[in-house]
Amino acid sequence: MTAQSDVWAGMGWDWTDGDDIRRRLDEGADPERWSGGRPLHRAAAFGSREVVAELAGRVADVDALEDGVTALWEAVVARKPDSARALAAAGADPWRLSIGGWSPGRLSLAGPTPGLFPVPEGVSLTDTERAAAQEADRLTTALGEFYYDGTGLACVADIDAAEAVRRLEAAPMEDEAVDGLLDDPYGYDMDESLQIIGVTSVPGGCAVTQSWGYAPQMPGVLA
Structure with missing residues (x-):
């Protein structure tokens, strides 16, 4: 076990404490990896905007892939608009193609924050996709929190x-x-x-x- 991995010891799914993450990074934690995968991906899905911005400023490639997707994709899927904006501000590409030919930006058009990123000309949902997104919103609203x-x-x-x-x-x-x-x-x-x-x-x-x-x-x- 390396000294770097020791610094990430105890990290689970909660990546919201900016001070704790910053301390670990300053003490030598590797911003590119920990035992559960890429820290930026985990923070994008389960962390705070503060932590995402901190990690995004320390990685070599903000659009690095894990399981075929970027951290920005994870943030959009997890419905973390603040984290998604922080990643875009750090240089992440909302229109990079990913799973099924979708990009994080196009995926956001089908979610609750369609205005998350400036939309390039010619990019939109089809009528079928828009109807499916509306039905999904209706069903999740009916299910409640x-x-x-x-x-x-x-x-x-x-x-x-x-x-x-x-x-x-x-x-x-x-x-x-x-x-x-x-x-x-x-x-x-x-x-x-x-x-x-x-x-x-x-x-x-x-x-x-x-x-x-x-x-x-x-x-x-x-x-």
């Missing part, structure tokens, strides 16, 4: 919640029992908690959810 790590979800067309409950041969849970489970789902036996799911009627069908497990995606439940 929630902590989704580990959440099970199945969206089933043409049946409502009552019919889903009937097909699953399920029975309602007491409110108190559900409240206790939601407060501490991992305090319960997994075999027991996986048997409890939520079903909600929505336009066109129903949504089957479980915030702590994968039961909605189990083949038997889907069938």
Whole structure:
């Protein structure tokens, strides 16, 4: 293990502390790599504008690739407009082609910040792509904001919640029992908690959810 890699020790997914990152870099941390990949890519997806700007000023190539994409692509995908602007200000190319022939700039046209970069003449979405982007925005807005790590979800067309409950041969849970489970789902036996799911009627069908497990995606439940 090198001295440089030691300086990055303890770094995980949180790349928001500008003072900490600056200290590590000043102490010899390599701005080009750490054990989890390229620092600039991780900061673009999970960090702050301050950290992205700091790293962008220290790397040899702000458009270096990791897994075939640039840090700017990561920032656009992660919906980090401030970080994307910091990368563009540092010289990253918004119109460099990447996955599927898309560039970070063109991808941004399909997201919530279409005005993120000045758009060159002749660059635009097709009618089909624009319609898909609008539908994606409608669906994500309907889904809302929630902590989704580990959440099970199945969206089933043409049946409502009552019919889903009937097909699953399920029975309602007491409110108190559900409240206790939601407060501490991992305090319960997994075999027991996986048997409890939520079903909600929505336009066109129903949504089957479980915030702590994968039961909605189990083949038997889907069938």
